[in-house]
Amino acid sequence: MDNPYLAHLPPSQRGIAPSSSASASEKEPLFGFLSRKVKGAQVRKAMDHQLNPFTKQPHSAQYRKILEARRALPVFSQMDEFLELFSKNQIIVMVGETGSGKTTQIPQFVTYSDLPHTKGKLVACTQPRRVAAMSVAQRVADEMDVQLGKQVGYSIRFEDMTEPGTTFLKYMTDGMLLREAMNDTELSRYSTIILDEAHERTLATDILMGLLKNLAKRRKDLKIIVMSATLDALKFQSYFSLHDAEAGEAPSPAPLFKVPGRTHPVEVFYTQEPEPDYVEAAIRTVLMIHRAEDPGDILLFLTGEEEIEDACRKIKLEADDLLNTDPSSVGPLMCVPLYSSLPPQQQQRIFDAAPKPSQEGYPPGRKVVVSTNIAETSLTIDGIVYVVDPGFSKQKVYNPRIRVESLLVSPISKASAQQRAGRAGRTRPGKCFRLYTEKDFISELEEQTHPEILRSNLANAVLELAKLGIKDLVKFDYLDAPAPETLMRALELLNYLAALDDDGELTALGGVMAEFPLDPQLAKILIVSPEFKVSNEMLTITAMLSIPNVWLRPPNQRAAADQAKAMLTVPESDHLTLLNVFNNYWQNKQDRNWAWNNFLSARALAQAENVRAQLQRTMEKYDIDIMSLEDERKRNIGIRQALTCGFFMQVAHKEGERGNYLTVKDNQVVGLHPSCGLDSQPEWVLFNEFVLTKRPYIRTVTEIKPEWLLEYAPLYFDLASFPDGETKRALQRVAIKRRGIGNGNGNGGESRPKKKSKKSYE
């Protein structure tokens, strides 16, 4: 029965009508709610109602208990203000410091006002990380007194915890929403989209912001909330200033909703002079805290695995020394390393309690966690009172000139330093020791870390944008526009891969490539692999290339690990070695210790299995045949040929006898990475990765034949326009020989695939 008072409104605005005229508000907690016109008083009343408005079940005791805790959150007391802003604006920028409760509460407030369940729509809230999406969804499901996966759910890669038709509040990774946008550019399932942790500026969030800004003009019914933790809200506000230039409106920044945080004060100390050796200074500071400061755990930020393990060893030695000399005045110290490649079991150690006093009545023990940036955002450790911040982290940088992404130890930003300091104040007031001068903090550190979009190879992102229907990628309204050269490099690669035509339009092939959660080169290989009858193998290889390193090498068992690796190595190709590893893993599936016994990461292999299954589903969706060649020799050649179809731009030619290679066209001098399993130094190789560490290396390498380059990538290897040099001369010799073969005096050579369908991909 419709509410007669609302008859003049379109159905979407009529909101909740009573289910029966008598005692309507008793049976219907949302009685009188009008979508997007809801007031705080109404919501609070509904929250106190004996019935859950979304399940019509009585609220549980647990619900009431949690509700009490929620009322204490800073954001809760500003509900009226928020709902008012939400009613009146299409786009809101929200700033909430840690502990404000924004991630759990704002989406619920939105739900009560937007009433997505009455319109068959969803409210989405994006997160940069999978774990966050899962755990926040669970928390909010508890708060709303519903079962996770029903009204409240989450959606991340490999796991969709939602029920179509039932779920109306969905937490998801930013990458997942971007994927959805590729198939529904209007994002028509959603009535409100909340981008959380926007200050982290992940590539996916940045692209989503551009999309949503555009989409907001077309979909006036879509509301957007951009939530961020830092105070650079003005940038978001100006970016999302909605005005209709054609109607002559003046630009006005998007409205800001601001909520204070709830953390304890952290006292910050600086050094008087710059520290020449930050690791040494960090160790010294940790021990100083241990000797002189009140009980409480320490978090030290360093840049990488090696540095961390090294520092842990030294801290432990010194601390044991202190304890032995003066056990009555210094407590025992426990030092725990933390970085992402650490097995989960060892990561758990950061939650262990600090050690007990060495004797009754002696000083209590202390825990020191020595961590990479992972403890800055991804992992929270309670009980940290002291933070030691040397001011550095490893950051990805992209050099479009030589097309290489590398990790560089660089100074952190002010925002990052602030975030690190905040880690000391989660449970009680704390202290942060910065191992740089206050002057350097003020004048040398950048305000914000450069967003990922300025530090990455954008080949993937550009393909996604093309699939999203963005016509002019250079003019796309980025919050921060990438370097034109980075875009050019991406466009060039995609054009050579035939994903984009010469006018920059997405080709049919490119459209399919974009469907694979892979780098464009790998997607291309997978799609062409049936022509070489090796798509079954290529599924495995592309999966293995998209997971972290599988090889384990424990410091005390290096020789044994190297030996185990040698047993699985295929001498002409690291790619074939990866295939071999997976196949062996598969055959020994029943042996739970197989991975460990062979010094391989079981976690990574399980992940490869997952990725492979996902890629296979996409292959099947597009009717791409999955097949194998019986003959091992032919199969291996087919695989190497298929690899050439995607990686012809990542080829190196041997130069002299000292193990040096020159990359084709860019002429970078590179060496084979020490992890490479090739037993010789073939004249031509293709490589998966160019890494720049102590010197430039190419990693994951396969021997190829130069004639394959001329055959499968004639445009890229057009010798008329090829830069002069030894590489060109070598290719010319091959071209002449090939012509000889073509004239009929050839002696076989590799069997080539049919050319007919391949042409369509060039």
Add this chain to the structure above:
DNA sequence: GAGCACTGC
């Protein structure tokens, strides 16, 4: 004879 900061699809 080195290294994988961290995410994500």
